Amino acid sequence: MDSVKQLPLISIFVASTLAAGCASVTKTQPGILSNLLDEANNSAGKQVSNSPQTHPVYLQPYIAQNKKTGLRDQVLVNMRAGVTALEHGDHHITRRLMEDAYTRIETIYADNKAAKAARSNYVEEANKDFKGEPYERAMVGYYLGIADMLNDNLQSAKTAFSWGEYQDTMSAGEEYQADMTSLMFLRGWAKHCAGETSAAKDDFAAANLTPQQNANLLVLIESGQGPVKYASGKHSEKLKFKAAPQTDNGFIKIKFNEQNFYPDKIEDLVHQATTRNGRSIDAILQGKAEFKDSTKNVADVAAATATASLTYANVSSMYGDHNSAQNASAIGALFALGSLVAGAMSENTIPEADTRQWNNLPRFIHAQTMFADDDYALSDIVVSGEFGEVKIKPQQTGQCYFAWHKVSG
Amino acid sequence: MSICKKYFEFSCALMLSISVIACSSTSVPNASGIQTKYINPNKESRSSGVGIESNDVINMADKMVRSILNEPTFAGLSQAPRVLVDETNFTLDGNSRINRKLITTRLRNGLTQAANGRMVFVARYAQRAIEAERELKLAGLVDKGTIRQTQATAGVDFKLVGNILTSDERHANGMTSRYHFINFELVDMELGVTVWADAYEFKKTGVDDVVYR
Incomplete structure (x- = not known):
């Protein structure tokens, strides 16, 4: 009987152990953003001293975040910091950060402990190293290609755009596979500027976008806020995407060499995010949600049975049937224990979908091609709209010129 | 009393099993770090992607060196041909x-070592430095060197052209694979014909964890 009396205590101990021990995420290794920034500066021949304190001020929040979240979120930090660096004109940094993200996304995670833990009932999906959803992976190819073009490396740019396009095909259930027209067009443009005219035409045809006659200048403008991830379902086990409240910046006008242009929208990332079907992990998360419900039901039924058994034990004891009372109380204690354990298992099951997201992506990409005489090809381009007016400068890329701008706000 | 003891023992065993199964905690990989060490670049690395690795670069360069030097076209020439091997058309x-x-x-380096005078390699990548030196000599700011003087720098007889082509496949079971076809050609820069061609090809495959599919 003494043993039976100890059961509730032991049950509480086990339940506490489950609660404390099982809900924790696996540890990760320290982040490497500072090292990547050093590498970027060294390879670009920048004369800066390599220490976190001397890295650009605008990247300090990412360095702090990287210290906190480590390698688990390295790709995510690279993505966000890479875009910010491009906005500040540091395309050599963007290139190194996106290159690292590319390598990590390319890595096949087989027998990876963090990924394995993310599949277990008691660890959230966000425990896995972040690689992003297909549209996010594709945009790594996009920014890597842009940084390559700005570094005048058109061959690598071709590969980056092509790889990005391939990332868009990763969902077997996607309704519109390989439909990122911006990447097809940009691959064609990189070929066009590298003098690979015939191959470029094929890509322009695939993208259904044809540059202007004799075009040698491309202006890319990004606007709006990218797709927003959210978790739906009873236990937030379903990953969904929606448009951000601020999705557009209105019209975009380009003025160059006394001529006005209204660039075409060549990409809508919300369309890209929302036109894919489920992921393979969704079935696992669904299973976790069902496990959470079923263990909760088991806990409830066991608790009710325990209550009934203890009531019966009390009644039996009152009538002097001590043998039945003892057995009933033992059974009641066992069901109470079962209820506690099942309850703890239910409580500690984490079916929530991973909603970590690349939060500084645009929604739209606009493109304008034009002819620029070498005499004025490097002159200012005025980009204007409801957001105001900004001047940007093209850079030479192979036989062409290229300018990029992200409309903020 | 015995039934209670059995319940107790059973319950303890059950709880222990549940604790062991349920708690799938993992430790940090290489928590104490790994000291720098040299590894053989000829060997397959433990990195897990479907792209080109160091052993592929070494193997393909070695294969092309052998293939070029065994090409009868070059063996039959009375003078060592001038060959340009760089990335500009690769x-x-x-x-x-x-x-x-x-x-x-890697290819130029291997060829330079193995050709043994049967071919000479044009250093177009150093053209700017070569021109600068020639101008200094011409201006008399430095002497003429000890070997020879030429009218101009070397023209090219054969130039390397090539490309890296890939084809990616994704299977319903999550398997991804990439086929590489790395094409090498030497083009006669006077006549405009290909005099030698060979290729290095390989295919790699792997399956990502289901959480990434």
Whole structure:
């Protein structure tokens, strides 16, 4: 009987152990953003001293975040910091950060402990190293290609755009596979500027976008806020995407060499995010949600049975049937224990979908091609709209010129 | 009393089992770090991607060196032909990102060592430095050197052209694979015909964890 009396205590101990021990995420290794920034500066021949304190001020929040979240979120930090660096004109940094993200996304995670833990009932999906959803992976190819073009490396740019396009095909259930027209067009443009005219035409045809006659200048403008991830379902086990409240910046006008242009929208990332079907992990998360419900039901039924058994034990004891009372109380204690354990298992099951997201992506990409005489090809381009007016400068890329701008706000 | 003891023992065993099964905690990989060490670049690395690795670069360069030096066209020439091996016409046409100079420099280096005078290699990548030196000599600011003087720098007889082509496949069971076809050609820069061609090809495959599919 003494043993039976100890059961509730032991049950509480086990339940506490489950609660404390099982809900924790696996540890990760320290982040490497500072090292990547050093590498970027060294390879670009920048004369800066390599220490976190001397890295650009605008990247300090990412360095702090990287210290906190480590390698688990390295790709995510690279993505966000890479875009910010491009906005500040540091395309050599963007290139190194996106290159690292590319390598990590390319890595096949087989027998990876963090990924394995993310599949277990008691660890959230966000425990896995972040690689992003297909549209996010594709945009790594996009920014890597842009940084390559700005570094005048058109061959690598071709590969980056092509790889990005391939990332868009990763969902077997996607309704519109390989439909990122911006990447097809940009691959064609990189070929066009590298003098690979015939191959470029094929890509322009695939993208259904044809540059202007004799075009040698491309202006890319990004606007709006990218797709927003959210978790739906009873236990937030379903990953969904929606448009951000601020999705557009209105019209975009380009003025160059006394001529006005209204660039075409060549990409809508919300369309890209929302036109894919489920992921393979969704079935696992669904299973976790069902496990959470079923263990909760088991806990409830066991608790009710325990209550009934203890009531019966009390009644039996009152009538002097001590043998039945003892057995009933033992059974009641066992069901109470079962209820506690099942309850703890239910409580500690984490079916929530991973909603970590690349939060500084645009929604739209606009493109304008034009002819620029070498005499004025490097002159200012005025980009204007409801957001105001900004001047940007093209850079030479192979036989062409290229300018990029992200409309903020 | 015995039934209670059995319940107790059973319950303890059950709880222990549940604790062990349920708690799938993992430790940090290489928590104490790994000291720097040299590894053989000829060997397959433990990195897990479907792209080009160091052993591929070495193997393909070695194969091309052998193939070029065994080509009868070059053996039958009365004078050692001048060959340009650089990345300027070696293009990336697939999904594998690699520094093209890694391949062309390894190839030029291997050829220079093995050709033994049967071919000479034009250093067009050093053209600017060569021109600067020639101007200094011409201006009399430095002497004429000890070997010879030429009217101009070397023209090219044969030039390397090529490309890295890939084809990616994704299977319903999550398997991804990438086929590489790395094409090498030497083009006669006077007549405009290909005099030698060979290729290095391989295919790699792997399956990502289901949480990434």
